[in-house]
Amino acid sequence: MLAGFISLLALSLDAGAVEGGLGRSITGLQVTDYAGVVPPKPGLNLALGYVHYSGQFDTDRELPISGVAALGMDATFDLYSLSGLYVWPAKTGRWNFASLVTVPFASVDLSADVSAGPFNRRVSDSFKGDLYDISFSPVIAGYHFDETHHLALSVSISAPAGSYDPNRLANPSLNAWIYTPTVAYTQLASHGTVEWSTAAGIDFSTRNDATDYRSGAVFHIDSQVMKRWQNGWGLGGVGGWLQQVGDDSGALADRLDGFRGHSLAAGAIISYQHKHEDMSMSVSLRWLHEFDVRRRLEGDPLMLSGSISF
Template sequence: MRRRLNWLGERTMNTRHLLAAGIALGCAALAEPAFATEGALGRTITGTNVQSFAGVVPPTPGFNAAIGYVHYSGEISASREVPLNNQLTLGMDATFDMLSVTGLYVWDTGEGRWNFASMATLPFAEVDVTANVSIGSRTGRVNDKADWDIFDPFFAPIIAGYHFDQTRHMTLALYVYTDWGDYDPDRLANLSLNNWTYSPTIGYTQLMQKGTLEFTTVGAVDIYTKNDATDYQNGAVFRLDAQLVKRFANGWGVGGIGGWIQQIEDDEGPTADRLNGFKGRAFALGPTVNYTNKWDGGQVEFAARWLTEFDVKRRIKGDPLMVTATIAF
């Protein structure tokens, strides 16, 4: 009888743990702020894009699901002008909450070094923005809130996974972010960026110490279409996140996460030109903890992280909090 391939190795993890890894690919783009670079943030929040085993597409076919929650509260100094929709604001305070439901299907491609999956995420968000807005010679502090509703859904038609060996794995994907959320250019708070975003993404996972120590990194470039309502074109944004997690026999795991976001092109448009392109960057570091429980036929993993942003330039600065639950069956 032919021996079934297990690309994580018999001494590291079983195939069911690898199934949970697959859904991490669907959560890799979980955090979706309600402002573009146009609003001093972007599609993604620093340090929230890497998930456990994001470099792995599991060899076992099947459906996986995940629920994720992100809370982000931050500010940008009132001494700095910020392009937001149809106007320039003097500083900004913003609070963002998102609940996302993700489905990922691993295709039956048989045994081998390549495996493939597809995913889609339906996010729900609430946004609260306070900013100093200038009207003529007067400046006033204005608050706007968008209550819970659907935010821009996103999907990846194909996620390709390659197994170098039992401990080294890579994924390649193109995530597509829609503009289907509610948007009003005259509001401060919106549930859409009013543009499509394309994010070519590469993930890499390395397993060490018989699979109990995991290093995963995710790199991507976010390429935006123009916001036609404001004639604002966001420049491309590079992002790189990494995590190191040590897992124990009782199901618990602890580790650290780091993130880097760097805008690599100037923004373009009437307000962007006044601010010399409004290119920004941010770094983040923080701890992560997770717990995995397995049963006959599936498993569930809970994970949480808390990050602190630093060395932030021309972006909102805050402390992202993220909680996820993934289930494989």
Template sequence: MNNAQSKWAVWRPPGATRFRHRNVRDIMRYRSRKPVTNSLVTRLSVGGVYAMMVIGISQSASATEGGLGRPLTGMQIAPYAGIVPPTDDWIVSVTSIYYEGSLGASKTIPIAGTVTAGLDYHVSYNLVNAVKTWGITVGGWNFASSFGVPVQYTDVSSFHGRLPDDHATQFADLFFTPVVAGYHLTKTDHVALSVQIYAPTGAYNTNNLANAGQNTWTFTPTVAYTKLLPKQDIELSVNYGVEFYTTNNKTQYHNAPLSVLDLLALKRFQGGWGVGVVGGWIQQLGEDTGGLANITGGNTGHSIGIGPMVTWAGKVSKTPVSASLRWVNEFDVRDRPKGNAVQLSVSATFQ
């Protein structure tokens, strides 16, 4: 993530001016693309891999079966989202997302084998994730892989009293990204491609309101792009993915694909600090089919949210450490809960 204290050379074409501050100077070398051994670049660029993980709540599909979904508005992007570093390192991160939202009494969704409205959600999604950068460069491409183990506390209550309240702490669906491929278009423009996979390994019961698992395989082709403005120490990043779901074999419910767009603008300062804004747009593409979707009419979930973000990067002892904190408020929502999400993430880089 943010890095104001690195020391190695910038990746730049001949004759290009050097970046003004070290936090941007630490991104990449010029087109020789020789691997940089300083592990601090991995901490800088971990966002390019971290964003590919598409962190989200794994209760159910968006505005469809269960109400919430894997993605949460504005939670799928990280600083330097489009950059995959050339180093050979491990990046370990711990992330916690707290979401609080409500589904209005006039909006119905399929959940726990029935169709209901008027639900309150309190969810704490806690994730330990490991990223391995490969340390190789092929034709200008760099590569990484990641996997994550999530634990989720879910509390769902019916404020009209039609369903009993339910809460549980459970393992959510494991996910992994076999390959994240990053390409450096210029010294200030970078892109990363990946397909993230969720496996139906989390706790799931068709009779429960509070499920950490979803009982579906999910495949998310994703592209991330980062634009650096070195003179202003500003970063602009975008992360876009489409989620494709298999049929839930216990309910025969098939969620329609989800379009998930996240945007980030970040201004960095000396001392390792950065402030910015993050936003997201989740849009269901088409209608759900099968099971209770035939009763609800398929639903077409939609949400837009925006909020502030603060980042920091430095060292603890000799270990590069990064941290970020964000809050996103959902202000335009249809056919899914509306609320607020807070994310705190801390990562460390190890050679």
């Protein structure tokens, strides 16, 4: 079940209803194959991930970004990540444990209408391949009820490792710490060829001191169903719900009535798994369409992820 490793990775580009129209989680990308399974085999697992997101924010609504209010925004994000998961050799009954770190690099192009006195002007900004905010999970606890029912508990921590300039619209950092407690569950059927996985979490953000803005808590729950065949291929569907449950805070957030956001997404997944002697590999591609979106970017996220275990 190497693919379960992918689900533990913080392969998430930021797009919630928070400062900049962005947050930690993209709707539908927080659950992946075998989300509730901590791999049973001790040792090191490596993964590469790619997320593409192109979205828009309504031009008739104000958006807080870099300490100012913009009217609408067009943005394209590309996130590349390298992740390492170490599964501990120690076990306690039905529990096993792991630790994870993800190092991401991002490219962003965006444009927005920004107020300049009584006038609005279109401003564009971008960066290419910069270090983004690093995320890590010191302890991931996996519980195996039996061979077909699995649970994973973790707290992901996103550290503001990227650079941040409050005078720029595009920054490779949220300039805040984000803590995400997560519960993931996986159930298998039909001799393991059918999988249902669900992951739920809440993003808690600290204040961005450069703009005196704090994003409110964001709840997200994503679920997927997969059917796999003996040749290694799999097909499935995925859906997600993101709901901001706490108001943003700060002078600009107060003017925008807390700027709470919401979104739904649905899409499809194709995956492939292969094992050769002691080495296993897994590749997964998913595409989703967002809808019923309020106070956040709206687009069609795509994620490609691959992992290898040895």
